[in-house]
Amino acid sequence: MANISTRFFGLELRSPIIAASSSMTGHAEQVLKLAEAGAGAIVLKSIFEEEIYHELQEELSLRDNLHSDPEYLDYFDYVIKEDNIRKYLKLITDVKSRTTVPVVASVNCVSSSDWVLFARKIEEAGADALELNMYLYPKTSSTAENDEQFYFDTINRVLQVVKIPVSIKISHYFTNLPDVVQKLSQTGIAGITIFNRFYSPDIDIHSQTVVLTEVLSSPHDYILPLRWTGILSGITSCDLAATTGIHTTETALKFLLAGAAAVQVASVLYKEGPSAITRMNKGISDWMDEKGYENLSDFNGSLSQTTSSTQAWERVQFMKYFGEKTF
Numbered sequence: 425m426a427n428i429s430t431r432f433f434g435l436e437l438r439s440p441i442i443a444a445s446s447s448m449t450g451h452a453e454q455v456l457k458l459a460e461a462g463a464g465a466i467v468l469k470s471i472f473e474e475e476i477y478h479e480l481q482e483e484l485s486l487r488d489n490l491h492s493d494p495e496y497l498d499y500f501d502y503v504i505k506e507d508n509i510r511k512y513l514k515l516i517t518d519v520k521s522r523t524t525v526p527v528v529a530s531v532n533c534v535s536s537s538d539w540v541l542f543a544r545k546i547e548e549a550g551a552d553a554l555e556l557n558m559y560l561y562p563k564t565s566s567t568a569e570n571d572e573q574f575y576f577d578t579i580n581r582v583l584q585v586v587k588i589p590v591s592i593k594i595s596h597y598f599t600n601l602p603d604v605v606q607k608l609s610q611t612g613i614a615g616i617t618i619f620n621r622f623y624s625p626d627i628d629i630h631s632q633t634v635v636l637t638e639v640l641s642s643p644h645d646y647i648l649p650l651r652w653t654g655i656l657s658g659i660t661s662c663d664l665a666a667t668t669g670i671h672t673t674e675t676a677l678k679f680l681l682a683g684a685a686a687v688q689v690a691s692v693l694y695k696e697g698p699s700a701i702t703r704m705n706k707g708i709s710d711w712m713d714e715k716g717y718e719n720l721s722d723f724n725g726s727l728s729q730t731t732s733s734t735q736a737w738e739r740v741q742f743m744k745y746f747g748e749k750t751f
């Protein structure tokens with residue numbers, strides 16, 4: 425039987441299928457089911473600094489004005505933050521004591537001091553690695569330069585305070601994606617995951633309102649991260665993983681051929697449950713047997729732009745297609 429082990433987060437993983445951060449990975453029992461199903465690693469639901477801040481605002485709105493003095497507010501902010509961190513650290517220690525599958529904590533912060541505080545505590549709780557869930561939505565109030573600097577500053581701060589491997593999960597909203605990703609990969613991080621998926625707006629023409637699209641991805645959403653996996657995998661100094669739209673064995677194999685060391689899945693777990701991971705592990709192993717591959721490294725990255733020298737990854741116009749078609 426083929427060996428499907430790989431390396432990501434600076435760790436040896438038994439499978440390239442990683443359970444991505446989501447509410448499915450926010451409870452110990454659920455995490456253990458994903459581990460039993462064969463996940464290579466599990467990224468816990470992110471702890472969001474902003475969510476803690478909203479909780480604080482809600483609590484305060486329920487209280488009377490007597491409690492609006494700054495010292496009380498500081499104290500209250502501290503209590504809520506501590507309570508959230510405590511629950512998160514308990515999740516880490518719980519799952520770590522019950523599975524040997526690597527457990528990766530995930531953090532999303534706004535203020536630089538909290539990135540550092542959370543990272544330090546997460547390491548102490550025993551997480552095997554840390555994923556920084558990083559994104560800045562481009563706005564006219566900032567510049568590409570300032571936004572990019574935020575990534576480098578945050579990574580530097582976190583790397584200074586923890587010894588566990590640190591990876592980042594990013595969006596594709598960069599002015600020059602290959603340039604930034606290459607530089608980020610040289611900062612000392614263990615891995616980069618492309619690309620996080622966000623709520624996206626749509627328009628309902630009946631009510632004539634702006635609405636939100638489906639929370640879960642569709643199996644066709646993999647095309648954007650696939651292109652960039654093919655382009656970026658050969659030029660980064662750290663491992664690359666992919667996420668978004670990976671629902672089938674075939675799609676997972678495409679990413680491995682394009683050069684991803686692993687893939688992170690979330691939506692398919694909501695649709696199918698943890699058995700989706702077992703199915704994909706078996707599918708990869710069967711395909712490798714059929715092709716005569718013993719290890720992932722026998723074919724991993726063989727179709728990346730660097731290895732295959734194909735120009736297809738960078739082709740953006742349809743001229744040939746339109747040149748040949750008639751109506």
Ligand SMILES: Cc1cc2nc3c(=O)[nH]c(=O)nc-3n(C[C@H](O)[C@H](O)[C@H](O)COP(=O)(O)O)c2cc1C
Pocket residue numbers: 444445446447469470471530557593619620621639640641642645667668669670688689690691692
């Ligand atoms: C309901 C839901 C909750 C999510 N929560 C988080 C989160 O807390 N942190 C994070 O980094 N990504 C989160 N994600 C993004 C997923 O980890 C994943 O990267 C993304 O959904 C793309 O993968 P998919 O197409 O397999 O869903 C969430 C996704 C979903 C659907």
